[in-house]
Amino acid sequence: MTDNLELSHQQERAFQPQRLSAPRDFMQPAALLKPELSLVLEIGAGKGKHALSFAMQNSDKYLIAIERTRNKFEAFKKLAAQQNSANLTAIHADAIAWIVHAIAPNSIDSIYILYPNPEQHNPNQQWLNMPFFEFLLSRLQAGGKIILATNIETYMDNAEQQANEVWCLPNTRSQVASSSQRTHFEVKYLARQETCWELSMKKPKGYQTRFDKWTTDTLTI
Template sequence: MTKKQNLSHKQTRAFQPEKLSKPRDFILPEVIKNAKAHRQSLVLEIGAGKGKHALLFAKANPQKQLIAIERTRNKFEAFAKLVQVQNLANLTAIHADAIAWIVQAIAPNSITQIYLLYPNPEQHNPNQQWLNMPFFEFLLSRLQVGGKIILATNIERYIDNAEEQARELWCLPTVRQEVAIDSQRTHFEIKYLARGQTCWQITMTKPEGYQTRFDDWQALSSL
């Protein structure tokens, strides 16, 4: 861990990646090994569910490589079947805990976009919200300058807190907007909008010169 001084954010609690165990049966995907050589943009989706957004994104962006992570087995198995049938070369589905897997696999300054679509936090446990986690600093270190994190939710208290944390704690330029009523990125999004609920999205951008404790921390699989 380096650059403990002059950090670009105000998070005092430090994430400890060295304490995480490697996910079971971990294999570094070829797409990560080859992305730099082929000058391909790497995009990350955390909590891909049954893969609706991942499949739509991969089809619409053939020039980008999407890595979509889902922890729940039954959702991942449904997702993996669709990936196999549709045979999209630019989509890699991963069954793992996202935090441990990212520590193992993702190098600093290598991701252009990160999607966090409709996470389902325990509302009485704010520590489970992404922007309240010390891990969020590590995630920012994996993002390229100008890269974006997109978070969507139907929970107004969640989006209010995320917007405040993004600006005040993480010191990130942030844009908040309502999700269009005809958006269909995920099954949750379709369900919420059909019920007449409002969904929100914030887009956070990593600015030039942004410093974290983990800017020189290499993925453990490459050590």
């Protein structure tokens, strides 16, 4: 643990997971009880374009994809049932509350946050600006990655700055290839010849958060 890291995110206002109730009808997917699985998380899966493709192309990984909006989730759920991938679970819930009650520390291999709401009028709700991001990092394995994509350059500028200055995460910023088709938003933006950006952040070995041993009574892992 570096002095720089001690003076950065652990100086920030702490997230308070104990205040969050479990989502309605909450159930832990059976996959979370199997430590041998390589777990991947997608936050804001939309209608599931990336999740469905990822599950087909990565049979060695288990993807849990969360979507809060009901109409998008219902479309995703229907497509997921048709594809019937054994390595995919679609979850309808608020991602923050669900992660707090479902995911154990140091258990996720990688996390995808593709084209989130840019929250241009409420920057405190951007993912890397939220105290919750520290909790999210505690769920990630050492060496694991968070992949963020957006078509809003100012959002990406801020995310890159926060990754460097607050969260002290090694990261790589790149331009998304014009041929990429991971999500419906990505297809639309690239078709309009907009630039899309990706930030890949890695959790270093020895990285510490204030939630590394924090669980709820719900957790059984």
